[in-house]
Amino acid sequence: MGVKALLSKPLAAYVHKKHQRWVENPVAAQQAVFKNLVQKAQATKFGRDHSFASIKSHADFVKAVPVRDYEALSAYFNLVKQGENDVLWPGKPLYLAKTSGTTSGTKYIPITRDSIPNHINGAKDALLAYVHETGKSAFLDGKMIFLSGSPELEQVSGINTGRLSGIANHHVPGYLRTNQLPSYKTNCIDDWETKLDQIVEETIDRDMTLISGIPPWVQMYFDKLIRQTGKPIKDIFPNFQLFVYGGVNFEPYRKKLFESIGQQVDSIELFPASEGFFAFQNKQNDPGLLLLLDAGIFYEFIPTEEYFNENPTRLTIGEVEPGVNYALVVSSNAGLWSYSIGDTVKFTSVKPYKLIVSGRIKHFISAFGEHVIGEEVEKAMKLTMAKFPEVELIEFTVAPFVSQNEGASCHEWLVEFAIKPANEAAFAAELDKQLRQLNSYYDDLIAGNILQKLKLTALPRGAFQSYMKSQGKLGGQNKVPRLSNDRKLAGGLLAVTSS
Incomplete structure (x- = not known):
């Protein structure tokens, strides 16, 4: 066993113990996040416009801050994009994450110095939770691939701007960077098919142990490998142990993906978005994703049948029930306030709080x-x-x-x-x-x-x-x-x- 695999086990135990503090006190954890967010943003333009100084409770917050999507908050996002200070969160964001909008064209979601750890630690802690549960850590000594967007960033009003996956690529921990594929040069290729051909060339003879990406694009990668070698993935990468995915429901792709691999491998589902890293699967035999309640994000939940009402019910974590579809609304240290991300979720458990992503509110x-x-x-x-x-x-x-x-x-x-x-x-x-x-x-x-x-x-x-x-x-x-x-x-x- 290599050094990385060996050292990951005590680190995984430490992170698990740290998480248990908020897992066992979920309502208090969310209340602390709420108070911290409102207090820190009082002097921002948004905080002044919405009387944050007088907000003492969630009920006050509901009266002061309506639920809005990107289009409804575009006046504030445009000021951020123009480089103004103290608009939604103190100072300027570290990054703007570009993502495609349905009616607004390209969206620019701020990522701040306070919110970037949520994106980075979420993925890291998901892997450590797997190590803690299963005791398997050998994958950390092999090669890992993250099928993602280009890490090249552009400047918008002096703010580094790019796709979330590309931004995250700049924050891969140093101890894992030597394990990471593809090369930076290949990752910067814009054309997906050209990029995929080059990824195949760079990985086909390497000891791949972890593969991560959105399932249909991972399937394209597997198809190219199989066509080139005539072998199933398990024979190309005999030490392939862990598949990490997110962004879509895996079930429609599961059968074909595992047939391409030629055997079952462990998998971890993540719930990342430009607006935050919300949850991850922490048990192999449980499809529910553990909602991160102590990561700078305050959650509200609207029953989907009320979502288009003028004044929908806005529940906090202690008020949700299993089996009910909710629209997910977030406020965060990225400067998002009662922001509807567009996803619907359904809780599978409330002890601890675990959910599945059930769809899109507008789909x-x-x-x-x-x-x-x-x-x-x-x-x-x-x-x-x-x-x-x-x-x-x-x-x-x-x-x-x-x-x-x-x-x-x-x-x-x-x-x-x-x-x-x-x-x-x-x-x-x-x-x-x-x-x-x-x-x-x-x-x-x-x-x-x-x-x-x-x-x-x-x-x-x-x-x-x-x-x-x-x-x-x-x-x-x-x-x-x-x-x-x-x-x-x-x-x-x-x-x-x-x-």
Whole structure:
């Protein structure tokens, strides 16, 4: 066992003990974070505009600070981007994290001197939690790859600006940097396919022990390795031990990914975003992610059915219940205040507080009043695939198909299979049955002949990659929306496959 693997075990035990203090006192931990945030930001422009000096409780905060998204806070973000001091948080941010917005174009999320440890320690502590639970640490002595965006940063009003994954790349601990692949030069390549070819060349004969990235892009990496060698990943990297991922639900990709590997390996799910590192999986046999309650982020939770109300209920950590879908709202030492990040979560446990990411608050289908959400379509697909074990899935998305003829409208599932079902009609019927069981509104619409049963459209291989490439979103941290309430994505997919 190498020095890094050996020393990680006492460090993992220390970090675990440190975490237990807030795990066992979650409400007090969040209250302390809340008080600290409000106090530190009193003299900022935002703090003055929202009377932070008079805020003594969460109830006061709710009255003073409405829930807003990036567009609603853009006046403040623009001042930060212009280089003004003391706008949302004291001083200027260390970085601006660029991320794609749905209606605002590119978003610039501040990362401050106070908030950067949250991003760095979150990922580090996830690995140490794995070491503490399993006792496995040999992966720390091998090579690790983080499939990410370019670490090259630009200057915006004197502030270093780039993708979050690129910013994080500059903060990889020194003791791990010698283990890290690909090279800095390769990581800076913008074109994803060119970059991936070079990553394959740099890693194909190395002792890869940890591989991290968003599942569909990791699958592309594995596919290229397998085509080049004719071997499964386990034979290319015999010491590959740990797969780390985040950003999307892993379930639709799990079967094909592990078949590419050729065996099961341990995995850790993370919940990172430009707005903060929120949670990580700390138990191999528990899919719930431990919510980080002592990391400079104060959380509020809005029941999803109230999200679009004028004055929705805003719950704190001690008020949430398991099994309920909540929109996640954060205030943080990055200068975000009651900021809706767009994700929905569902708690799987409250002792300790663990959750899963259940979808996106604006990613739903309700063209006919059914309000189908991402969690439901992903679960319907998972349950259906369990009944058709021969099927291998690459990617899918769901969109409404609105017909002018009464009773002819439906949901269209655009699916790219690695291995198609032998009976596509039976597969579609089962998929529809599962969704009807998961969503009573959808079931009522089918039963009332307002909607037809779903339409399954099998796309040719490479369809989603071609579409993402056409949008300039191939690779990196980009994700395919699981469902949408219009035909924009569906139309784009069908256009690239017919051209």
